[in-house]
Amino acid sequence: MLSRQELYSALEQRHGKEIQRKFAAASVVICGLGGLGSNIALSLARAGVGHIHLIDFDRVDISNLNRQQYFISQIGQYKTDALSETLKKISVCTEITSQCVKLTEDNINILAPYEIICEAFDKAEQKAMLVNAVLENFPDKYLISGNGMAGLYSSNDITTRRLSDKFYICGDGKSDISDGMGLVSARVAVCAAHQANMILRIISGSFDA
Amino acid sequence: MVKINGCQTDYDGKNMTEILGIMGYDPKSVAVELNENILPKTKYSDVVLNDGDIVEIVRFVGGG
Incomplete structure (x- = not known):
């Protein structure tokens, strides 16, 4: 069994002590655990982000397997439970918490404890709802949204x-x-990696896109 | 002139509900920033745009 200290030292060697200290001190909430959110969560956990909070109300479905980070054995499980299980196999340096809930304007205060908010919903109106609610209620928090990644168009169109x-x-x-x-x-x-990379850049203190 | 998504327009004097209608945006799937601050949806019909305003309309599409 890998100890927290062993993994933390390995991460420090990869990323440097100062960056790893910042990653470990960060808290990120991921809203939506589909193709974007599940991939973002894996990247952040591998980097050793200190606290990841997962929010989704849905269960793993066969139709998710083409792009979302779930296993056949997890079909039918709540995504919050399934992804938490996977993330804990990746990192002992990340605290994983989750809420199986549908996020709306009425319960937006769920996001209050987190410094960085990641929008990873799939429906356009839900994306707009979350972005508007966060910008109106939490103007001091960082918000990273995903918008437009369908089809087989060029990767280079994603920015x-x-x-x-x-x-x-x-x-x-x-x-x-x-x-x-x-x-x-x-x-x-590709889009999820853009979001995850921007989150890691913000945590490290680089704020340009 | 009002700058919307990088383009100069002559929408001075109009409110955001009018502008979204003219430009063909669904108000339910957009976020609007006026001079780098979010414009709350409840104010779309109240806030009138003035010369020099910079507006960014984000139209969200499905997928995630």
């Missing part, structure tokens, strides 16, 4: 943009799930 001081959007801004073939593993992962 990270800084819209205002603490609000970033990753994606191509236009490819819609309803337009064509839907979501494909690699391109969703």
Whole structure:
């Protein structure tokens, strides 16, 4: 069994002591555990982010397996439970907490304890609801949203943009799930990696997109 | 002139509900920043845009 200290030392060797100290002190909440959220969570856990809070109300379905980080054996489980289980196999340096709940404007205060908020929903109206609610209620928090990653279009269309001081959007801004073939593993992962990388950059103290 | 998503427009004097309608955006799937601050949805019909304002309209699409 790997001890926390052994893994932390290995992470320090990879990332440097100062960066790892910042990663370990950070707290991130991930809203939505689909193709974006599950991939983002894995990247943050591997980096040794200190606390990841997971929010989703859904269960793992067969239709998720084309792009989301779940296993066949997890079909039917709540995504919060399934992903927590996987993340704990990746890192003993990350505290994983979760809430199986549908996030709305009425319970948005759930996000209050976290310094960085990651929007990873799949429906356009839900994305807009969350972004508006966070920017109105928590203007001092960092918000990283994913928007536009459907189809098999070029990876190079996916970018990270800084819209205002603490609000970033990753994606191509236009490819819609309803337009064509839907979501494909690699391109969703590209967008998720943009979001995860921006989060790690913010934690490390680099704020440019 | 009002700058919207990087383009100069002559929408001075109009409110955001009018502008979203003209430009064909669904108010339920956008976020609007006015001069780098979020414009709350409850104010879309109240706030009138003035010369020099900078507006960023984010249209969200499905997928995640």
